[in-house]
Amino acid sequence: MKCRWSKENLSAYIDGELNIITGWIIKRHAKFCPECQKELNELQKISKLSKLLLIKEPEFDFYEQVREKLQQVKIAQQEKPEIAAERKSIERMWTFLPQSGKAALLVGVAALLFFLVIYPQIFPAPSLSIEQFEEEYLRSRETLPWVESPALSATLMSAERG
Amino acid sequence: MANSDESLIRRFKNGDEESFKELVKRYQARIYSIVFAMMGDKNDADDICQEIFVKLYRSLYQFRGKSKFFTWLYRLTVNTCINAQNGRKRKLQTISLSHPVGESEQSLVEFIEQDGENCSIDILKNKELGMKINSAIDCLSDDLKEVFILREIEDLSYRELAKILQCSEGTIKSRLFRARDRLKEKLLPYINNS
Numbered sequence: 001m002k003c004r005w006s007k008e009n010l011s012a013y014i015d016g017e018l019n020i021i022t023g024w025i026i027k028r029h030a031k032f033c034p035e036c037q038k039e040l041n042e043l044q045k046i047s048k049l050s051k052l053l054l055i056k057e058p059e060f061d062f063y064e065q066v067r068e069k070l071q072q073v074k075i076a077q078q079e080k081p082e083i084a085a086e087r088k089s090i091e092r093m094w095t096f097l098p099q100s101g102k103a104a105l106l107v108g109v110a111a112l113l114f115f116l117v118i119y120p121q122i123f124p125a126p127s128l129s130i131e132q133f134e135e136e137y138l139r140s141r142e143t144l145p146w147v148e149s150p151a152l153s154a155t156l157m158s159a160e161r162g
Numbered sequence: 163m164a165n166s167d168e169s170l171i172r173r174f175k176n177g178d179e180e181s182f183k184e185l186v187k188r189y190q191a192r193i194y195s196i197v198f199a200m201m202g203d204k205n206d207a208d209d210i211c212q213e214i215f216v217k218l219y220r221s222l223y224q225f226r227g228k229s230k231f232f233t234w235l236y237r238l239t240v241n242t243c244i245n246a247q248n249g250r251k252r253k254l255q256t257i258s259l260s261h262p263v264g265e266s267e268q269s270l271v272e273f274i275e276q277d278g279e280n281c282s283i284d285i286l287k288n289k290e291l292g293m294k295i296n297s298a299i300d301c302l303s304d305d306l307k308e309v310f311i312l313r314e315i316e317d318l319s320y321r322e323l324a325k326i327l328q329c330s331e332g333t334i335k336s337r338l339f340r341a342r343d344r345l346k347e348k349l350l351p352y353i354n355n356s
Binding site: 008011012015017039042043045046047049050051053054055056057058059062063065066067069070073 | 183186187190191194195198199207208211212213215216219220291292295296299310311313314315319320335338339342343345346349350353
């Protein structure tokens with residue numbers, strides 16, 4: 001029981017993160033328990049070796065590389081000053097807009113999206129084929145007595161079908 | 163007397179570009195070590211480090227000093243590394259933290275050949291051990307790796323780690339315990355001989 005508890009706390013012990021009493025108990029236990037002492041030594045060794053291995057140095061001209069990249073970023077930003085100015089003015093407008101104005105704007109955008117995107121999918125417009133349209137058109141023209149040619153074409157069409 | 167981070171940031175906000183240079187020089191080695199350990203590749207580490215300092219330059223005006231500067235910078239570093247890991251397919255190289263040395267002896271042979279003929283057995287043994295440790299660290303899951311790397315490189319307290327990684331101190335303690343346990347499992351035969 002004590003060994004298990006001790007092993008669970010060894011990691012925090014080597015990091016110096018235990019309170020004085022818990023640390024003292026672990027230290028005392030490890031002194032008399034060869035298994036826990038061995039585990040403590042192993043953890044310390046791993047920690048020490050990892051520390052040595054993980055620390056790396058960047059190239060000596062690292063700052064010059066960063067400065068060069070910063071220059072590129074600055075040039076890229078300077079190429080589009082009008083876009084930046086526009087963005088800033090929109091940000092400023094948004095900041096100074098009262099809460100009610102912001103809410104109204106958001107509701108408006110949501111309504112616009114609803115009627116443009118969602119509404120047409122729920123209630124799609126009835127589709128009409130060219131043939132149907134032509135037939136409807138000819139039938140309507142037939143009713144007009146002073147137009148003969150559409151009526152004639154309709155007669156011909158029905159004759160063809162017959 | 164050396165300038166504190168806060169005074170350098172204040173000077174930078176007032177238009178002093180030299181203070182940014184001082185900040186970079188102060189943190190470049192630590193940030194580079196963290197990025198190198200997390201990415202496992204020198205080219206990636208170079209690119210991402212530069213990206214981090216460019217981001218720092220652009221967002222330093224927004225730093226309000228509510229937290230310590232290094233907490234903020236390490237958070238930026240960890241986030242950038244995570245984004246890069248998600249975005250890029252990791253490159254496998256012969257001498258790489260990401261190379262599973264334990265499974266293949268070929269990489270060690272290549273490494274020895276590359277390293278020249280003057281290597282003594284001890285140096286080679288140390289290098290092999292180094293590669294095993296790197297490989298074992300790289301096999302850790304991302305959440306265990308980031309906490310282990312930050313702890314070992316920076317000696318940060320659990321409280322500071324919790325702030326940087328935005329989790330509780332208990333989580334940090336448990337992750338470090340698990341990370342070390344897994345490393346011990348993998349490295350036991352090697353550390354006893356070293």
